[in-house]
Amino acid sequence: PVYALCIAAAFLIQWIAFIPAWLNRTEKFYDLTGGITYITVTLLALLLTPGTDARSLLLAGIVIVWAVRLASFLFLRIRNAGEDRRFRDIKQSFGRFLLTWSLQGLWVSFSLAAALAAITSTLRLDLDLFAAIGFLVWLAGFAIEVIADRQKSAFNAKAENKGRFISTGLWSWSRHPNYFGEIVLWIGVAIIALPVLRGWQWITLISPIFIIILLTRISGIPMLEKRADQKWGNEAEYQSYKAGTSMLVPLPPKK
Structure with a gap:
C-alpha cells in the first residue's frame, strides 16, 4: 500500500503543478517540479514505513542529494536561457503538455522503483557489501554527471564558444558523459536495494534498464544527436569529433 501511495503521489504532484504551468504556458518549473517530486515521494516512503x-x-x-543537485542545476539553466526549446510547441497544446507532465510522473515512478521497494520492504538487513559497492557505483556516476554538467556550463558561459560544441574534458571521451553518469548512479541505487527485494519487488530492478532504454533509444541521446547533426553536421571538425568520440561510455578518443 505504501509503495502504491508513493507512485500515486508522484503523478498527483505533476497534475497539480500542470495547472499553473498550463495557465501561464510555461515550462520553467518542469524540472524543478521533478526534483521536488523525487524528494517528496522518497520522504513519504520513509515516513509511512515503520x-x-x-x-x-x-x-x-x-x-x-541527486534530486536537489540536478533540479537546481536544470532550473537555473532554464532561467538563464529563458525557455526550454523542447516545450516551444508542446506547451501550446493542452493534451501534449499534460502528457509531458504525466510522463514525468512515469519517469519518477520507474527510476525510483527499486529504491522505493527497498525503503518500503518489510525485510530489514544490515548494510553489507551490496550497500558498499552500490554506494561507490552511485558516487562514481554522480561525480561524472556533476563534472560533465559543470564543464559544459563553463564552456557555454564563454562568449567565444557561442554556437560551438564542447569537445574538452569528459566530453573528449564521451559525447554524452552526463547521461553515462546518470545511468551509472541509478545502477548503484539498484545494487544497494537488491538484497532486500522479494517476490514482486524483483520487477523494480527494471529501473536502471528503463533509464538506459529511455536515454539511449527514446529521448535524451537520439534527440541531442539529431540536433547536433542539424547544427554542426556540415562541419568537418564536428564530423571528426563524432567519428573519434564514444557516444556514451567514456573511452580514450580515437586518433
Missing part, C-alpha cells in the same frame, strides 16, 4: 533502517536512510539520502 522501522526505518540504515539501508533505507542511505537510499533516501543519495536520491535526495
Whole structure:
C-alpha cells in the first residue's frame, strides 16, 4: 500500500503543478517540479514505513542529494536561457503538455522503483557489501554527471564558444558523459536495494534498464544527436569529433 501511495503521489504532484504551468504556458518549473517530486515521494516512503533502517536512510539520502543537485542545476539553466526549446510547441497544446507532465510522473515512478521497494520492504538487513559497492557505483556516476554538467556550463558561459560544441574534458571521451553518469548512479541505487527485494519487488530492478532504454533509444541521446547533426553536421571538425568520440561510455578518443 505504501509503495502504491508513493507512485500515486508522484503523478498527483505533476497534475497539480500542470495547472499553473498550463495557465501561464510555461515550462520553467518542469524540472524543478521533478526534483521536488523525487524528494517528496522518497520522504513519504520513509515516513509511512515503520522501522526505518540504515539501508533505507542511505537510499533516501543519495536520491535526495541527486534530486536537489540536478533540479537546481536544470532550473537555473532554464532561467538563464529563458525557455526550454523542447516545450516551444508542446506547451501550446493542452493534451501534449499534460502528457509531458504525466510522463514525468512515469519517469519518477520507474527510476525510483527499486529504491522505493527497498525503503518500503518489510525485510530489514544490515548494510553489507551490496550497500558498499552500490554506494561507490552511485558516487562514481554522480561525480561524472556533476563534472560533465559543470564543464559544459563553463564552456557555454564563454562568449567565444557561442554556437560551438564542447569537445574538452569528459566530453573528449564521451559525447554524452552526463547521461553515462546518470545511468551509472541509478545502477548503484539498484545494487544497494537488491538484497532486500522479494517476490514482486524483483520487477523494480527494471529501473536502471528503463533509464538506459529511455536515454539511449527514446529521448535524451537520439534527440541531442539529431540536433547536433542539424547544427554542426556540415562541419568537418564536428564530423571528426563524432567519428573519434564514444557516444556514451567514456573511452580514450580515437586518433
